[in-house]
Amino acid sequence: MAVRHFLTLNDLSRDELRALIQRAIELKRMQHRGEIYQPLKNKVLGMVFEKSSTRTRVSFEAGMAQFGGHAIFLSPRDTQLGRGEPIEDSARVMSRMLDAIMIRTFEHEKIERFAEFSGVPVINALTDRFHPCQLLADMQTWVEHRGDMTGKTAAWIGDGNNMCHSYINAARLFDFQLRIAVPEGYLPDAAILAISEDHAHLCATPAVAVAGADLVVTDVWSSMGQEEEQAAREKAFADYQVDAELMTQAAPDALFMHCLPAHRGEEVSAVVIDGPQSVVWDEAENRLHSQKALLEFLLS
Ligand code: CP
Ligand code: NVA
Numbered sequence: 001m002a003v004r005h006f007l008t009l010n011d012l013s014r015d016e017l018r019a020l021i022q023r024a025i026e027l028k029r030m031q032h033r034g035e036i037y038q039p040l041k042n043k044v045l046g047m048v049f050e051k052s053s054t055r056t057r058v059s060f061e062a063g064m065a066q067f068g069g070h071a072i073f074l075s076p077r078d079t080q081l082g083r084g085e086p087i088e089d090s091a092r093v094m095s096r097m098l099d100a101i102m103i104r105t106f107e108h109e110k111i112e113r114f115a116e117f118s119g120v121p122v123i124n125a126l127t128d129r130f131h132p133c134q135l136l137a138d139m140q141t142w143v144e145h146r147g148d149m150t151g152k153t154a155a156w157i158g159d160g161n162n163m164c165h166s167y168i169n170a171a172r173l174f175d176f177q178l179r180i181a182v183p184e185g186y187l188p189d190a191a192i193l194a195i196s197e198d199h200a201h202l203c204a205t206p207a208v209a210v211a212g213a214d215l216v217v218t219d220v221w222s223s224m225g226q227e228e229e230q231a232a233r234e235k236a237f238a239d240y241q242v243d244a245e246l247m248t249q250a251a252p253d254a255l256f257m258h259c260l261p262a263h264r265g266e267e268v269s270a271v272v273i274d275g276p277q278s279v280v281w282d283e284a285e286n287r288l289h290s291q292k293a294l295l296e297f298l299l300s
Contacts, residue, residue, distance in 0.1 A: 009173055045102060108130060157218045256268075
């Protein structure tokens with residue numbers, strides 16, 4: 001059977017994604033009950049990080065340990081990947097020793113090339129284009145707090161970045177409506193948007209996007225690798241902060257999510273992220289449970 005990878009949400013069917021979210025909820029219950037469950041005994045996950053991470057690294061490493069397996073942290077600084085060994089060679093070598101490989105990198109094409117030459121499942125732990133693992137956690141969190149998201153509305157406020165692209169995919173696959181408010185010049189990729197045209201729409205202003213929305217989501221104005229654009233972006237995004245005033249225009253029971261790390265006073269006000277509608281800590285915790293469900297799906 002062909003190896004299954006998880007490079008974008010599109011690699012799983014709608015049914016597989018829904019089952020995975022339910023499984024994540026179950027694995028969370030088991031974990032909270034203190035149940036020992038080790039389906040990945042002796043399995044080893046390689047974790048290649050070309051960008052910084054707190055949540056992704058800790059959740060994958062803890063998840064493998066809880067499942068009875070092991071994880072190896074690989075930084076380009078200490079591996080031959082950082083000294084120019086071809087991706088294709090690295091993929092062939094590493095996949096002969098590991099059971100799965102998780103990669104956080106810049107160009108999405110790099111992870112696609114790695115996957116092409118890997119004999120074991122490759123998981124996208126964030127590229128400049130997509131962040132599908134985060135969406136598993138976000139969808140789990142939405143279901144836990146509000147039940148099925150079919151037919152509901154989410155508002156994306158801010159940058160048309162990797163998270164926005166994964167939200168666009170999620171809208172189609174989980175069947176909700178996504179309204180996107182992004183400043184001129186920072187729009188999401190037109191081709192990604194086109195595939196989800198029945199589920200994702202650009203809006204003129206944040207107020208139009210959030211009107212009556214069940215979920216409000218944002219992310220940093222400058223992603224990893226865009227640090228030198230910070231000043232220009234602060235100007236461009238000045239009217240795109242999710243603050244208390246904006247939240248009053250969403251549904252009264254609307255949730256607020258942010259993949260974290262957050263910059264209070266930029267993309268979100270402290271009152272919102274630390275307020276009662278925010279579920280960001282559940283969202284962060286669910287990285288652990290949803291990725292355990294993903295690892296179980298890909299490896300067992
Ligand atoms: N949300 C997220 O991916 O966080 P890290 O960058 O800390 O992994
Ligand atoms: N868009 C952000 C997400 C961080 C988890 C970035 O790529 O830096």
